[in-house]
Amino acid sequence: MGNRHVPGKALKAYPEKLPVVVFVYGGGYVFGSKDSLQPELPFYDGTGLISQSDNNMIFVAMNYRVGAFGFLAGTTMENEGIPNTGLWDQRAAFQWVKDYISLVGGDPTRVTAMGQSAGGGSIMHHIIGQGGKLDPLFSKAILLSPAFEYMWDRGGTVQKTFEAFARLAGCESQGVPCLRRADTSILANANTQLMKQQCSGTFAVGPTPDGSYIRQLPVLELSTGNFWDIESLILSHTTAEPNVFVNGLVQTDSDFKSFVDAIFPNYTQAAGITDKIIAFYAVSGQSKYKSQTDRVQAVLRDSSFTCNIRHLTESFGDSEVWNLQYGVSPGWHGTDLFPIFSSKLGGKSWLENLAARVTPGIGSLTSGTSIALQSYLTSYILxxxxxxxxxxxxxxxxxxxxxxxxxxxQILGVVNLGNWGFSTVRDGQTEKTACDFWKDVAAAVTGLGGYSPPDAVVQQRLVDVQDSSVNYNGGNR
Structure with a gap:
């Protein structure tokens, strides 16, 4: 299942059961594992957090299937297989913790889910599982840069992705039974080729509405109250989330249109949704987007990263969340993993040693930043x-x-971790206007496809929809 880091006191019949944190790694839903970056980078190793807690917590790291192995969806998968198997893998790990963590001194009633990027986005999907009626098996959550790409067109774009993978695997028109018989090396190569066909900055697969486990896009379930009301959340994003995903190839208005069209299926283009996105992120006059790169970064930031923070904050309510912005230079997506997973060895952390070599004189400050950030997180877990x-x-x-x-x-009262320490700021990257716009986009594309659950149709202001639920069904049958 994964790794379990258990302090000695828990194994020595310690009278009090310890709280547990279960970590879900990131990787865009297409790569990664619980130890894929070790030993070069000790990410996903809970020893630093356990030490910071004074050995008063248990850390569990899981594996789950990624790429086409974990996130193929569409009507064929709904009828012949199981969509979102990566999410089901994660749920199996949470179920294991609930059933067995007490055997090593853990408290199954005090489980905190913690995930970064795709891991955070996965946790968001567990919270809205089966329209919020399925217990996600954790009571609190720490979501670091929760991310996913909008995928909703179950019978269209998503089904075509399945068909493309089947064709690459030599199973064209033969469905799931053929894929199950195929050699794993052939499937692995088909998976690689499928990912290579994607437009830069986009992904072929990821969590996808299937009418069952995931009924529709999370923002729509959140805005209709269809989510499991866990106790509380810590929600975090970095200051430059999309930068590592943008290669600068989009240089003209035509390039930008092609980029947007690559994400949204034909029926949304015909209805004018893509035109509205292009207009919302216009580069002209007093627009804050001064270049095509700015536009691409803003679209990815708002749709795939930071608006998830606002949607969760608004749905759970301010009193149940704490918001964090990680702004230590360069503020790229994933750089917050360094201080969070720093661990002390021989009196000095690997992070402090690295910082001292790169920028002499700031090693102690860098190590102190890690200690401070870890103290916030472990305090929350405990x-x-x-x-x-x-x-x-x-x-x-x-x-x-x-x-x-x-x-x-803008969201006020957000703790910011910058180059020289902590402060409280207003968050300029989770603006209500932009996030409400993306909620409208989610509702419009879902309604236009007829994929809205009849009991959770979200009204929107972008297009007229005749029957938002005409193509909705109960998913895997």
Whole structure:
């Protein structure tokens, strides 16, 4: 299933069962594993967090299927297989923790799900599983840069992706039974070729509405109250989430249109949805998008990353979340993993040694940043509040982390971790106007396809829809 890091006290019949954190790794839903970056980078190793908690928690890291092995969907998979098997793998790991973690001193009633990028996006999908009626098997969650690409056209684009994979695997028109008989090396090569066909900045597969486990896009379930109301969440994003996914090839308006069209199926183009996206992110006049690269980054940031933070904040309510922005230079997607998974060895952390070599004189500050950030997270895991055990007397010192205020255009009261420490800021990357626009887009494309669950149709202002549920069914049968 995965790795379990258990402190000695839990194995020595310690009288109090310890809280558990279960980590879900990222990788765009197409690559990665719980130890894929080791030993070069000790990511997903819980020893740093366990040490910061004074050995008062258990850390579990799981594996799950990725790429076409884990996220093929569409009507054929709904009828002949199981869509979103990667999510089911993750659920099996959470179920294992619930059933057996007590055998090694863990408390199955105090499980915190923690995930970064695709891992955070996966947790978001578990929260809305079966329209919020399926217990996700955790009571709290830490979502770091929760990310996923909109995939909803079950009988169209998503089905065509399945057919493309089947064709690459030598199973054209032969369905799931043929794929199950195919040699794994052939499937692996087909998976690689499928990913290579994608437009830069997009992915072939990922969590996909299937009418059953995932009824529709998460923002639509959240906005209609169809989610499991876990106790609380920590929600975080970096300041430059999309930069590593944008290669600068989009140079003209025509290039930008081709990029948007690559994400959205033909019926949304015909209805004018793509034109509205292009207009919303216009490069002209007083627009804040001064280049085509700015536009692409903004589209990816809002649709795939930061608006997930606002949607969750608004749905759960300000009093149940804490918001964080990670802005240590360069602020790229995934760079927050360095301080979160730093662990001390021989009196110095590998992170401190790295920082001292790269920029002499700031090693201690970098190590202190890791200690402070870990203290927030472990305090939350242990007590449900990131402030209870935070390191106040530290370099840099922590600040009191209050709940946010999400009523305005920008979310207020967000803790920012910058190059020189912590502060409280207003978040300019989760603006209400942009996130409401993407909620409208999600509702419009789902309704136009007829994929809306009849009991959870979200109204939108972009297009007229005759029957939002005409093609909806109960998924895998």
């Amino acid at each position: 007590t449900g509040d990131p402030n209870t055990n935070r390191k106040i007397f530290n370099l840099p010192p922590t600040v009191k982390w209050n709940h946010p205020s999400s009523q305005g255009e």
